[in-house]
Amino acid sequence: MTSFLTLYQFPGPWDVFSASPFCAKLEAFLRWQQVPHKAVTVSRLKGAPKGKVPYIEDANGKRGDSNLIIDYLCSAYGLSPDAALSAEQKAVARSITYLCEESIYRIMAYMRFVDSEGWAKMQALLFAKYPAVVRWLVAPRIHAYVKKQLTQQGIARHSRDEIVAIGRRDVDALSAMLGNKPYFFGEDMTSVDITVFSVIGNLITGPFQHEVALHAASHPNLAAHMQRVKNHCFSG
Numbered sequence: 001m002t003s004f005l006t007l008y009q010f011p012g013p014w015d016v017f018s019a020s021p022f023c024a025k026l027e028a029f030l031r032w033q034q035v036p037h038k039a040v041t042v043s044r045l046k047g048a049p050k051g052k053v054p055y056i057e058d059a060n061g062k063r064g065d066s067n068l069i070i071d072y073l074c075s076a077y078g079l080s081p082d083a084a085l086s087a088e089q090k091a092v093a094r095s096i097t098y099l100c101e102e103s104i105y106r107i108m109a110y111m112r113f114v115d116s117e118g119w120a121k122m123q124a125l126l127f128a129k130y131p132a133v134v135r136w137l138v139a140p141r142i143h144a145y146v147k148k149q150l151t152q153q154g155i156a157r158h159s160r161d162e163i164v165a166i167g168r169r170d171v172d173a174l175s176a177m178l179g180n181k182p183y184f185f186g187e188d189m190t191s192v193d194i195t196v197f198s199v200i201g202n203l204i205t206g207p208f209q210h211e212v213a214l215h216a217a218s219h220p221n222l223a224a225h226m227q228r229v230k231n232h233c234f235s236g
């Protein structure tokens with residue numbers, strides 16, 4: 001047990017982001033809310049209370065799931081980043097979160113781990129520091145594991161064209177909701193901006209510029225929003 005908060009997350013093989021949007025979101029949140037913490041990079045899920053990253057450990061023990069962790073941080077650390085939002089805005093924020101984390105995230109995972117071109121690029125990054133035999137042994141297992149997950153969830157049952165079409169519509173919906181505002185609910189950043197940043201940032205800066213990633217980058221308001229949130233949380 002530690003009295004200091006430790007964030008366990010996957011590394012970011014490109015730019016400043018973790019390759020996991022959930023990890024990038026939590027780190028951005030901790031920085032934004034100025035919660036003292038230490039970020040530790042892990043490559044295995046051993047020790048993760050829910051078998052996934054991110055997870056945290058503080059004086060109260062370990063906790064998994066980025067959204068439940070944020071709820072916990074708000075109550076245990078006395079944070080209220082969304083206090084100014086109305087009940088309706090909070091409901092909209094919740095639906096944006098699901099759009100990002102249940103749809104766009106799955107499409108991004110499909111493009112990285114299942115799509116043949118994307119998976120070739122990901123493998124080159126993930127296994128760059130390992131001997132070829134490690135890649136040869138481990139890569140097919142990761143590919144099969146994610147493909148099974150995404151087939152059970154549903155997205156991998158669609159054709160590639162259908163997946164791209166769904167992703168493009170999701171991105172269009174986000175862009176339309178943001179409009180000309182600096183942040184989703186106006187002049188001030190709220191938690192949902194960090195959620196969108198972590199997914200769109202991962203798409204735009206990711207290693208495989210597939211059709212959905214290019215589509216996201218082609219929306220000036222989303223690209224500017226990503227930069228704005230990044231500057232807000234990661235500079236200084």
Ligand SMILES: N[C@@H](CCC(=O)N[C@@H](CS)C(=O)NCC(=O)O)C(=O)O
Pocket residue numbers: 019020021022045051052053054064065066067
């Ligand atoms: N709902 C979770 C999702 C976390 C998640 O899916 N993490 C992925 C990395 S992006 C993971 O750990 N996957 C490993 C696995 O599914 O075995 C959260 O918000 O933290």
